[in-house]
Amino acid sequence: MSIFKKIFKKSRSQEDGIFFDAIQKILGFSPNELNHYHKAFTHRSSGKLDTAGNAISYERLEFLGDAMLSSVIAAHLFNEAPYGDEGYLTKMRSKIVSREHLNELGKDLDLIRFVESKVPVQHFGENIHGNIFESLIGAIYLDKGYPFCEKFIQQRVIIPYVDISRLEGKVISYKSLIIEWCQKEKKQFHYDIFEDNAIDGQRLFGVKLSIDEKVIAKARATSKKKAEEKASQRAYFAFQEKMNKK
Amino acid sequence: MSIFKKIFKKSRSQEDGIFFDAIQKILGFSPNELNHYHKAFTHRSSGKLDTAGNAISYERLEFLGDAMLSSVIAAHLFNEAPYGDEGYLTKMRSKIVSREHLNELGKDLDLIRFVESKVPVQHFGENIHGNIFESLIGAIYLDKGYPFCEKFIQQRVIIPYVDISRLEGKVISYKSLIIEWCQKEKKQFHYDIFEDNAIDGQRLFGVKLSIDEKVIAKARATSKKKAEEKASQRAYFAFQEKMNKK
Numbered sequence: 120m121s122i123f124k125k126i127f128k129k130s131r132s133q134e135d136g137i138f139f140d141a142i143q144k145i146l147g148f149s150p151n152e153l154n155h156y157h158k159a160f161t162h163r164s165s166g167k168l169d170t171a172g173n174a175i176s177y178e179r180l181e182f183l184g185d186a187m188l189s190s191v192i193a194a195h196l197f198n199e200a201p202y203g204d205e206g207y208l209t210k211m212r213s214k215i216v217s218r219e220h221l222n223e224l225g226k227d228l229d230l231i232r233f234v235e236s237k238v239p240v241q242h243f244g245e246n247i248h249g250n251i252f253e254s255l256i257g258a259i260y261l262d263k264g265y266p267f268c269e270k271f272i273q274q275r276v277i278i279p280y281v282d283i284s285r286l287e288g289k290v291i292s293y294k295s296l297i298i299e300w301c302q303k304e305k306k307q308f309h310y311d312i313f314e315d316n317a318i319d320g321q322r323l324f325g326v327k328l329s330i331d332e333k334v335i336a337k338a339r340a341t342s343k344k345k346a347e348e349k350a351s352q353r354a355y356f357a358f359q360e361k362m363n364k365k
Numbered sequence: 366m367s368i369f370k371k372i373f374k375k376s377r378s379q380e381d382g383i384f385f386d387a388i389q390k391i392l393g394f395s396p397n398e399l400n401h402y403h404k405a406f407t408h409r410s411s412g413k414l415d416t417a418g419n420a421i422s423y424e425r426l427e428f429l430g431d432a433m434l435s436s437v438i439a440a441h442l443f444n445e446a447p448y449g450d451e452g453y454l455t456k457m458r459s460k461i462v463s464r465e466h467l468n469e470l471g472k473d474l475d476l477i478r479f480v481e482s483k484v485p486v487q488h489f490g491e492n493i494h495g496n497i498f499e500s501l502i503g504a505i506y507l508d509k510g511y512p513f514c515e516k517f518i519q520q521r522v523i524i525p526y527v528d529i530s531r532l533e534g535k536v537i538s539y540k541s542l543i544i545e546w547c548q549k550e551k552k553q554f555h556y557d558i559f560e561d562n563a564i565d566g567q568r569l570f571g572v573k574l575s576i577d578e579k580v581i582a583k584a585r586a587t588s589k590k591k592a593e594e595k596a597s598q599r600a601y602f603a604f605q606e607k608m609n610k611k
Contacts, residue, residue, distance in 0.1 A: 171447060178451040179443060186439035193432035194506070197425060201417060205424040260440070265511045 138233070145228055145255075147274055152262050155180075159258035160251060162236035162243075177254035184256030187265070188216055191272040192281075200283060214286045215276070221249030224276060230255060241318070279356050293351035297328070300358070306331050310347055315339050326350040384479070391474055391501075393520055398508050401426075405504035406497060408482035408489075423500035430502030433511070434462055437518040438527075446529060460532045461522070467495030470522060476501060487564070525602050539597035543574070546604070552577050556596070558589050572596040 135153060142156050143149050150156055161167055163176035192215050196208050203211065214220070225231070225248030231240055234251065260268045301308040308330050315325030326346040328336045335357060338349035381399060388402050389395050396402055407413055409422035438461050442454050449457065460466070471477070471494030477486055480497065506514045547554040554576050561571030572592040574582045581603060584595035 169447070173448050174450075176450070179449075179454065182451045182454045183439055183443045186436040190432040190436040193429055197429045197503075197507075201415065202419050203425075204420075204422070205428045208425065208428045257443075 141233070145230075146259065146267075146271060148263070148267065148270070150262055155258040155262045156233075156255070157235075159254040160230070160233040160235055162234055162238065164237040165235045166237065167235075177251055180254035180257030180261075181250050182257070183260060184253035184258075185216075187256050187260050187268045188253060188272060188276070191269050192216060192276070195273075195277055195281070196283075211283070211286050215281055218246060218249055220280070221252050222246060223248075224280070225249050225252035228252070228275075292348065293355050294347050297330075297351045297354055301330060310350070312343050312346070328354050330354070387479070391476075392505065392513075392517060394509070394513065394516070396508055401504040401508045402479075402501070403481075405500040406476070406479040406481055408480055408484065410483040411481050412483065413481075423497055426500035426503030426507075427496050428503070429506060430499035430504075431462075433502050433506050433514050434499060434518060434522070437515050438462060438522070441519075441523055441527070442529075457529070457532050461527055464492060464495055466526070467498050468492060469494075470526070471495050471498035474498070474521070528602075538594065539601050540593050543576075543597045543600055547576060556593050558592070561585055574600050576600070 138156070139150065139153060142153070158175055159177050159180050161175045161177055163174060163178065165175070167175040169175055189212065192212050193208070196203070196211050196215075200208065200211065222245055230251045231248060234240055234247070236243075240247070256268060256271065259271050297308065300306075308328065309332075311327040311329065313325050313327075315323050317323050321341075323339050323341060324343045324346045325339045326337065326343070326349070327334050328338075328347075328350040336350045336353035338346050338353060340346040340349050384402070385396065385399060388399070404421055405423050405426050407421045407423055409420060409424065411421070413421040415421055435458065438458050439454070442449070442457050442461075446454065446457065468491055476497045477494060480486055480489075480493070482489075486493070502514060502517065505517050543554065546552075554574065555578075557573040557575065559571050561569050563569050567587075569585050569587060570589045570592045571585045572583065572589070572595070573580050574593075574596040582596045582599035584592050584599060586592040586595050
């Protein structure tokens with residue numbers, strides 16, 4: 120098996136090999152046809168055309184990925200919340216697939232590093248992160264079919280982020296959850312706050328949350344409070360995943 | 366195989382046997398777990414509860430079916446219209462899954478005959494037809510998984526109804542298409558128009574379209590012109606399917 124893998128890898132260009140490895144790491148399984156993933160990260164400004172002369176842009180795959188994400192999340196909520204009616208399910212899904220949330224998912228995987236574009240990536244708005252997260256899902260569907268798409272969404276969206284209690288608004292502050300948890304577990308915690316302005320000069324605050332002197336989560340936002348909450352949320356999900364694994 | 370089927374069927378109540386046969390005919394394959402299909406046709410007024418005490422209503426399955434329909438249609442359009450951008454794909458999909466179209470699909474399968482409700486079905490609005498068409502798709506997903514769901518949508522929505530040229534608005538009048546086709550194929554056609562009022566007294570017109578003295582399509586609408594167009598559209602799709610089969 121590993122010999123075949125080596126031969127397979129050798130036949131690719133070095134650049135594709137790096138891309139293959141990076142995508143494989145993100146997916147948690149091997150891609151078949153790298154071309155789909157290249158398309159998932161091609162901005163229309165690149166001016167690339169397919170063999171039939173159609174412009175290549177991640178936006179078509181984003182449309183496809185959005186649909187797959189919606190149906191996988193719908194099925195998950197349907198099964199997990201048997202008490203919820205149609206209105207509840209619809210509301211919960213829109214919270215999960217909110218623009219803000221998708222942007223966060225795309226950022227966490229640092230997908231923007233793959234974008235091929237003639238426009239500098241800094242010129243894109245915030246939504247580029249979520250859009251290419253969706254186009255990646257579209258590429259997985261084309262490359263590997265629905266079950267893999269479902270598996271990816273399970274691993275990357277549902278397990279680490281979907282907490283129905285939180286979505287129902289039962290969790291108000293992540294900071295208080297973290298403090299409570301640390302007190303219960305007898306752990307030391309510390310929020311290190313510093314100014315960390317954006318390149319364009321916008322005033323931002325950075326926060327490093329340490330638990331037992333280990334940095335657990337970092338975040339940056341327009342206010343100290345927001346940055347603390349964001350870091351706490353990240354820490355909460357990091358721990359929640361660990362707790363689920365037990 | 367057929368012996369097993371007989372034993373299987375005998376163990377059901379007669380009523381379930383009839384329901385099983387009807388569902389099988391609609392699906393084009395055997396259902397596994399009839400319970401999902403019963404839920405797909407249960408109106409909340411029936412007051413039924415599941416084993417955990419949650420109210421049973423087709424609306425939850427409608428949410429699920431809507432999501433599956435959207436993703437299957439998205440994938441179909443993605444593949445069939447490689448020239449279309451995200452905006453085009455979104456627009457085409459909303460035409461296919463329009464309320465009006467879904468109602469028509471539900472009506473054509475006469476799904477309303479299965480609805481369990483304490484409210485008389487006549488009291489439901491027009492949308493009940495489309496809603497239970499979607500809940501049926503949800504039930505198929507739960508019962509047989511995504512590939513069967515896809516197969517059903519292919520057979521019942523895409524093949525008979527999805528004509529990209531028509532959706533792009535290139536087809537203006539179905540009546541003129543039928544006339545043109547009959548002239549080309551040297552066939553006799555006749556539109557038989559009659560008054561066919563609704564139970565509540567609303568004035569409606571019925572149309573029977575015959576080709577070579579055989580009734581091909583029927584329709585009813587609020588004006589003669591609309592009824593002719595509707596019957597022509599139905600005849601067009603009936604023929605289109607035949608033509609595709611050649």
